[in-house]
Every structure is written in C-alpha cells, then in structure tokens.
Amino acid sequence: QKEVExxxxxxxxxxxxxxxxxxxxxxxxxxxxxxxxxYSGKSPELIMSIYSNxxxxxxxxxxxxxxxxxYVSLLIRDSQPSDSATYLCAVNRGNNDMRFGAGTRLTxxx
Amino acid sequence: xxxxxQSPRYKITETGRQVTLMCHQTWSHSYMFWYxxxxxxxxxxxxxxxxxxxxxxxxxxxxxxxxxxxxxxFPLTLESAxxxxxxxxxxxxxxxSNQPQHFGDGTRLSIL
Numbered sequence: 001q002k003e004v005e006x007x008x009x010x011x012x013x014x015x016x017x018x019x020x021x022x023x024x025x026x027x028x029x030x031x032x033x034x035x036x037x038x039y040s041g042k043s044p045e046l047i048m049s050i051y052s053n054x055x056x057x058x059x060x061x062x063x064x065x066x067x068x069x070x071y072v073s074l075l076i077r078d079s080q081p082s083d084s085a086t087y088l089c090a091v092n093r094g095n096n097d098m099r100f101g102a103g104t105r106l107t108x109x110x
Numbered sequence: 111x112x113x114x115x116q117s118p119r120y121k122i123t124e125t126g127r128q129v130t131l132m133c134h135q136t137w138s139h140s141y142m143f144w145y146x147x148x149x150x151x152x153x154x155x156x157x158x159x160x161x162x163x164x165x166x167x168x169x170x171x172x173x174x175x176x177x178x179x180x181x182x183x184f185p186l187t188l189e190s191a192x193x194x195x196x197x198x199x200x201x202x203x204x205x206x207s208n209q210p211q212h213f214g215d216g217t218r219l220s221i222l
Contacts, residue, residue, distance in 0.1 A: 004152075005154070012160045014216050031208055032209075032210075034211075035208050042216075043200055043213040043214060043215050043216050044153070044200070044213050045213075046210045046211075046212065049209075049210050051208075062211075071189075075184040077171070088152065090153075090210075092201070092207075092208060094207070094208070095158065095207065096141060096158050096166075096207050098143075098155065098211060100145075100154075101152055102151065102152040103152060104151060
C-alpha cells in the first residue's frame with residue numbers, strides 16, 4: 001500500500017462544473033495536509049493547506065479533511081480550462097517527512 | 111522576490127560523471143529539501159536539511175550527497191551518475207517543519 005494514494009485519472013469535467021479530487025493516506029499520525037497544482041513541465045504550486053478536520057475554503061477551492069477516515073479531498077467549483085493540471089496531495093507525517101501522491105490529472109473541457 | 115532558484119534548468123551528462131545541482135533561496139527558510147519526480151512515483155524525498163550543517167536522508171538517498179554550509183544554499187551532488195538517476199529534480203524550502211513547502215522551478219537531468 002502506498003503512503004499516499006490518489007486516483008491517477010485523467011479526470012475530465014466540463015467548464016463550470018465541480019471537480020472532486022480525492023486522496024487517502026496510511027499514517028494515522030500525519031499532522032498536516034496540502035494540495036499542490038502542477039502544470040505540465042512546471043513545478044508544484046501550493047493551493048491549499050489544511051491542518052484540522054472539516055472544510056477549509058479559499059475562493060473556488062475547498063479542502064476537506066477527515067482524519068478518522070484518513071481522507072483528504074479537494075473540490076474545485078466553477079472549473080475553468082486554466083485549472084487543467086495535475087493535482088498532488090501531500091501529507092506531512094511529522095519531522096519533515098512529507099509524502100506525495102502520484103497526482104490526479106484534471107482536464108477541464110470548454 | 112527571487113524566492114528559490116535552481117540551476118541549471120537542464121543538464122545532460124554521461125554515466126559515471128559527477129554532477130552538482132544548485133539550489134539557492136532568499137527567504138532565510140531553515141528547512142530545505144531535494145526531491146526527484148519520476149512518472150508513476152510522484153515526488154520522492156532524497157535529502158533534507160533543518161539548518162546549516164544539519165542534513166538527513168530521505169526516502170531515496172543512495173547515490174546522492176548534499177551539503178549545507180550556508181543557510182541559503184543546498185547543493186545536491188551525484189558522485190557517479192547512473193541512468194536510473196535521470197529525472198526531474200526539485201528543491202524546496204519551508205519556514206517550519208509542519209508548514210507547506212515551496213518549490214523551485216526544477217532541473218531536468220538526463221544521464222546517457
């Protein structure tokens with residue numbers, strides 16, 4: 001079992017729809033959780049951080065954390081073609097031990 | 111705000127050669143990291159540093175050497191490059207161990 005698992009996709013949604021990206025992790029002691037966006041040929045760019053159970057909203061993005069289920073998700077509302085990218089889930093197990101999922105490729109079709 | 115810069119952006123070398131990838135950050139972040147990114151594996155940690163002169167191994171350290179004599183620089187050296195080390199290498203930094211990491215633009219390394 002991988003430390004951090006994501007559906008590799010590709011996930012395809014029409015413009016204006018909600019994109020839902022999911023991530024599960026194996027270490028119950030994990031302390032902080034992040035979503036990064038990575039365009040092809042570019043570096044990962046932080047879009048959301050979440051540290052406690054529940055929802056955290058930032059503009060069109062909502063991160064959801066459920067530590068009991070070891071589950072993190074990212075919702076993108078009103079998806080735009082510019083949101084087309086690979087989304088990386090990152091889980092910090094503490095002591096600088098950050099583990100990344102392999103990423104979910106999202107395509108938003110105009 | 112230069113942030114975190116990596117050099118070179120692209121490098122082609124041959125097996126057995128030594129190659130050094132540079133990373134420089136202007137934020138005075140204590141923590142710095144080196145990752146490699148390969149298809150199917152995502153980002154994997156090679157080495158990290160909590161401060162100048164303090165380094166530690168990550169998930170895939172074999173074949174790599176790091177040093178950190180100054181807070182702002184964290185070079186990564188492949189002492190004798192192998193084809194399996196062909197990858198995209200990212201340097202990252204953060205202000206605290208539980209905080210998000212911020213990435214440089216990456217170095218695409220090809221070993222022939």
